[in-house]
Amino acid sequence: xxxxxLPTYKPxxxxxxQDVRWCPGCGDYAVLTAxxxxxxxxxxxxxDVVFVSGIGCAARFPYYMNTYGAHxxxxxxxxxxxxxxxxxxxLTVFVVSGDGDLxxxxxxxxxxxxxxxxxxxxxxxxxxxxxxxxxxxxxxxEVGKITKSTPHGSLDxxxxxxxxxxxxGCTYVARSLDVDVKLLTQLLDRGARHRGTSFVEVYQDCNxxxxxxxxxxxxxxTRSENTILLEHGKPLVxxxxxxxxxxxxxxxxxxxxxxxxxxxxxxxxSIEQAFLLSQLxxxxxxxxxxxxxxxxxxxxxxxxxxxxxxDVKTKHGDVDLQTLVSGSHTWTIR
Amino acid sequence: MTxxxxxxxxxxxxxxxxxxxxxxxxxxxxxxxxxxxAGNDFAxxxxxPSEIRAPKGTIFGVSGFQVQFxxxxxHTPGDTVHAMIAMNPAGFKSNIxxxxxGGLVIVNVDEFDKKHLEKCGYAEGYNPxxxxxxxxxxxxxxxxxxxLTRESxxxxxxxxxxxxxxxxxxxxxxxxxWLYSRDIQPTIERLQHYFGTIKKKPHIADLNVSAIKAGFYxxxxxxxxxxxxxxxxxxxxxxxxxxxxxxxxxVLGLTIxxxxxxxxxxxxxxxxxxxxxxxxxxxxxxxxxxxxxxAEDEIAAVMSAIGASFAGDIxxxxxxxxxxxxxxxxxxxxxxxxLPLIVLNVQxxxxxxxxxxxxxxxxxxxxxxGRPGESPVIVLAASSPSNCFxxxxxxxxxxTRAMCPVVLxxxxxxxxxxxxxxxxxVKQISTIETPKPVAGDANFQPYKRNAETLVRxxxxxxxxxxxHRIGGLEKEDGxxxxxxxHENHAKMTSFRSEKIKCLEDVxxxxxxxxxxxxxVLGWGGTRGTILTAAKQLREDGVQVAxxxxxxxxxxxxxxxxxxxxxxxxxxxxxxxxxxRMLIRNAFLIDAIGISNLSGRSFFVQDxxxxxxxVIQGVEA
Ligand code: SF4
Numbered sequence: 043x044x045x046x047x048l049p050t051y052k053p054x055x056x057x058x059x060q061d062v063r064w065c066p067g068c069g070d071y072a073v074l075t076a077x078x079x080x081x082x083x084x085x086x087x088x089x090d091v092v093f094v095s096g097i098g099c100a101a102r103f104p105y106y107m108n109t110y111g112a113h114x115x116x117x118x119x120x121x122x123x124x125x126x127x128x129x130x131x132x133l134t135v136f137v138v139s140g141d142g143d144l145x146x147x148x149x150x151x152x153x154x155x156x157x158x159x160x161x162x163x164x165x166x167x168x169x170x171x172x173x174x175x176x177x178x179x180x181x182x183x184e185v186g187k188i189t190k191s192t193p194h195g196s197l198d199x200x201x202x203x204x205x206x207x208x209x210x211g212c213t214y215v216a217r218s219l220d221v222d223v224k225l226l227t228q229l230l231d232r233g234a235r236h237r238g239t240s241f242v243e244v245y246q247d248c249n250x251x252x253x254x255x256x257x258x259x260x261x262x263x264t265r266s267e268n269t270i271l272l273e274h275g276k277p278l279v280x281x282x283x284x285x286x287x288x289x290x291x292x293x294x295x296x297x298x299x300x301x302x303x304x305x306x307x308x309x310x311x312s313i314e315q316a317f318l319l320s321q322l323x324x325x326x327x328x329x330x331x332x333x334x335x336x337x338x339x340x341x342x343x344x345x346x347x348x349x350x351x352x353d354v355k356t357k358h359g360d361v362d363l364q365t366l367v368s369g370s371h372t373w374t375i376r
Numbered sequence: 377m378t379x380x381x382x383x384x385x386x387x388x389x390x391x392x393x394x395x396x397x398x399x400x401x402x403x404x405x406x407x408x409x410x411x412x413x414a415g416n417d418f419a420x421x422x423x424x425p426s427e428i429r430a431p432k433g434t435i436f437g438v439s440g441f442q443v444q445f446x447x448x449x450x451h452t453p454g455d456t457v458h459a460m461i462a463m464n465p466a467g468f469k470s471n472i473x474x475x476x477x478g479g480l481v482i483v484n485v486d487e488f489d490k491k492h493l494e495k496c497g498y499a500e501g502y503n504p505x506x507x508x509x510x511x512x513x514x515x516x517x518x519x520x521x522x523x524l525t526r527e528s529x530x531x532x533x534x535x536x537x538x539x540x541x542x543x544x545x546x547x548x549x550x551x552x553x554w555l556y557s558r559d560i561q562p563t564i565e566r567l568q569h570y571f572g573t574i575k576k577k578p579h580i581a582d583l584n585v586s587a588i589k590a591g592f593y594x595x596x597x598x599x600x601x602x603x604x605x606x607x608x609x610x611x612x613x614x615x616x617x618x619x620x621x622x623x624x625x626x627v628l629g630l631t632i633x634x635x636x637x638x639x640x641x642x643x644x645x646x647x648x649x650x651x652x653x654x655x656x657x658x659x660x661x662x663x664x665x666x667x668x669x670x671a672e673d674e675i676a677a678v679m680s681a682i683g684a685s686f687a688g689d690i691x692x693x694x695x696x697x698x699x700x701x702x703x704x705x706x707x708x709x710x711x712x713x714x715l716p717l718i719v720l721n722v723q724x725x726x727x728x729x730x731x732x733x734x735x736x737x738x739x740x741x742x743x744x745x746g747r748p749g750e751s752p753v754i755v756l757a758a759s760s761p762s763n764c765f766x767x768x769x770x771x772x773x774x775x776t777r778a779m780c781p782v783v784l785x786x787x788x789x790x791x792x793x794x795x796x797x798x799x800x801x802v803k804q805i806s807t808i809e810t811p812k813p814v815a816g817d818a819n820f821q822p823y824k825r826n827a828e829t830l831v832r833x834x835x836x837x838x839x840x841x842x843x844h845r846i847g848g849l850e851k852e853d854g855x856x857x858x859x860x861x862h863e864n865h866a867k868m869t870s871f872r873s874e875k876i877k878c879l880e881d882v883x884x885x886x887x888x889x890x891x892x893x894x895x896v897l898g899w900g901g902t903r904g905t906i907l908t909a910a911k912q913l914r915e916d917g918v919q920v921a922x923x924x925x926x927x928x929x930x931x932x933x934x935x936x937x938x939x940x941x942x943x944x945x946x947x948x949x950x951x952x953x954x955x956r957m958l959i960r961n962a963f964l965i966d967a968i969g970i971s972n973l974s975g976r977s978f979f980v981q982d983x984x985x986x987x988x989x990v991i992q993g994v995e996a
Pocket of ligand 1: 063064065067068069070099100169173174247248249250251
């Protein structure tokens with residue numbers, strides 16, 4: 043931390059000597075590109091960055107980032123990352139993992155990390171399928187999904203990661219597409235600079251087991267109809283010619299004309315609006331991309347922990363281990 | 377005033393029992409302080425109800441506290457009770473069975489009314505105090521404690537009856553102090569300090585002081601008691617002493633060890649009986665920089681600890697048996713990542729939820745083997761409350777030295793029990809060296825090993841030039857890259873166990889006490905009972921040697937040689953024979969087990985008889 047000058051990094055400085063082993067065409071490659079760009083421009087030193095992952099295809103991520111990294115256990119990345127951050131709050135900590143990892147087996151840790159507002163960055167690569175175990179349905183798969191484990195169609199409704207994050211008290215909640223590297227880089231960068239837990243859901247294409255799952259959102263010809271870009275302070279309009287808008291009529295959300303008085307203007311500081319937007323899904327609505335919600339005012343757990351320790355230290359003044367060991371009541375045997 | 381005769385005795389075991397609202401732990405603890413100050417050796421055993429607020433007067437709500445104090449060296453709270461103070465019928469009913477024949481039983485007779493007798497399940501119309509079987513068997517002293525306490529405190533103005541009634545325990549303490557010729561002045565000072573200074577309730581302090589005095593004077597004037605007793609100070613080694621419980625000792629040991637290692641202490645835990653007091657104790661040590669983290673579950677607790685260890689902290693996660701089961705996959709991760717990690721297991725009775733407030737030593741095999749794959753860890757076991765301090769330091773020293781997880785076993789009985797502890801000089805405790813990497817080392821490899829210890833360096837984030845990635849997948853020797861090569865896996869598996877074996881050279885050899893052809897080998901919290909039993913056997917003319925294991929993986933280097941010197945080896949354990957299984961396997965000897973599966977420690981007398989009968993059986 044004593045060096046004043048920061049090294050200037052290029053994205054390729056973060057490549058490692060390991061061959062990237064994702065399937066050709068996998069959406070993870072785009073995320074890796076965006077992440078290397080993000081970290082290169084973040085203004086932090088390589089040695090102060092830690093990537094943590096759980097298990098799954100996405101969880102290979104740390105091996106491909108030339109920083110410190112830990113490829114941990116299935117679902118447990120947020121808990122491991124919590125320990126890293128609490129031990130050394132000067133570190134910039136990323137968790138990158140998949141939907142099965144962060145929402146199913148590790149759902150509890152994801153929720154509690156967000157609730158505590160620990161200053162780490164969680165990137166959820168959501169491909170709506172289990173890739174590494176070769177194609178079972180995941181907690182974000184749509185009902186009726188036919189997979190090896192659900193030959194007659196899955197029965198359980200998918201989770202809503204954005205709504206879960208907002209409800210868990212996450213203070214930065216955003217969504218991007220894997221292929222939109224520009225948007226993704228912006229969102230990752232803003233999340234990394236945010237003090238508190240940041241959460242970016244990435245619609246990620248599993249080229250092998252769930253190819254085209256996100257095509258409605260990612261393909262040039264359909265994207266403008268099926269997604270809507272959230273920009274703070276701007277009206278929520280979408281469509282090829284910006285011919286449609288998200289309107290709020292009473293308690294309901296409807297699609298209306300951009301000319302209407304009831305067009306919603308995006309307010310990324312409104313938790314209520316963020317939650318409403320988190321409910322917009324195809325085919326009824328375009329799916330929002332961008333920052334749903336940000337709250338910069340909340341203290342982080344790691345800061346509070348250190349403040350509490352500093353306060354107690356100030357209150358106690360000089361302490362000495364011998365006094366601690368001796369305790370308050372002693373007697374002498376002569 | 378009559379002068380009751382005073383007899384000298386060498387040891388006494390006293391039990392206070394009553395409703396959990398009767399302040400029995402408080403009274404037991406105050407009495408222990410008073411015997412400690414008088415220079416007796418002592419051992420305590422609290423017995424908490426598992427219900428938090430059981431209905432008043434019921435058996436479930438009974439709380440007890442036993443203390444044995446002596447003019448000689450003692451190690452157990454005593455098999456039987458010489459004097460019992462029962463504040464209500466439920467306490468009487470559930471504890472009377474432990475009082476020795478002819479023992480003194482002081483009851484708060486005011487509570488032995490129809491309502492309270494029936495509440496704890498005595499048949500209608502029955503009062504044990506009128507039962508001739510009972511009155512001939514014990515010396516029953518009926519004291520109307522509720523009434524006397526009220527009468528003696530009544531003059532104070534503006535005091536609620538509730539506050540007065542809560543002082544009954546101090547009245548009882550006054551009686552006991554008189555009975556055992558204890559000076560009550562130090563207790564009075566402690567009460568004034570606790571209630572007056574700390575709790576800032578001087579009027580409550582005054583009430584308690586008046587109550588203990590009233591009880592003491594009652595003893596003196598009532599002529600109710602057959603005799604007074606005196607227990608002379610014990611010949612303990614010279615020094616400054618304090619009272620310590622096992623959980624307190626873990627708190628202190630971990631804090632000292634991390635400072636000796638010059639690293640921060642990170643303690644992550646999920647509340648679980650009987651380990652929670654370690655979390656509570658460390659949470660109060662922020663002035664020493666201790667970081668505690670109450671995680672969302674057992675898995676998050678141990679995983680955050682491993683994360684903190686990766687980042688360079690002395691990382692500890694405390695739990696009990698069920699929690700250890702939940703942590704097992706994560707402990708395997710720390711084995712694979714070759715990171716230091718200390719997992720405390722304050723054992724309780726299992727399986728499943730078992731009996732959380734009772735004690736057993738049945739997690740030894742879980743600690744040794746309860747993980748997928750070949751995943752050896754260092755296994756240590758504390759043998760007494762104060763020994764928890766030493767073993768906590770050992771855990772930190774060995775875990776960082778070998779870059780390997782340690783499971784440190786304690787148990788519910790030593791966690792809550794207390795004994796006198798000669799306070800160590802912190803300056804004399806050795807510093808702990810951790811395997812540091814060379815910053816900026818151009819040839820750095822995360823899994824490059826020290827040729828002698830077979831240990832990799834602890835390169836933590838923030839150190840320039842040593843960026844590396846590790847994880848749960850098998851590693852290539854040296855580079856640490858993911859590697860599925862078969863020969864490499866065999867090699868890495870053997871490194872992971874060999875580096876633990878290397879610790880043999882830095883742990884103490886096993887010491888044997890006593891002589892004979894029979895060795896009694898113990899481990900963990902039963903040490904006090906085994907020592908006491910062996911002493912009695914020797915007094916009875918039975919030759920027996922004893923040894924106690926604190927290091928289970930690795931075993932002390934000389935263990936095989938020690939075992940080979942004896943005709944027979946007896947292993948008493950509070951499980952179905954777990955150490956015995958390990959010993960038989962490692963040394964191919966026909967060790968004989970003595971098991972106790974009752975959820976409490978051996979009675980000394982039982983153990984004496986069982987050991988004697990094994991020895992006689994062999995001789996016959
Ligand atoms: S299985 Fe799917 S998610 Fe996994 S690497 Fe291949 S394409 Fe990517």
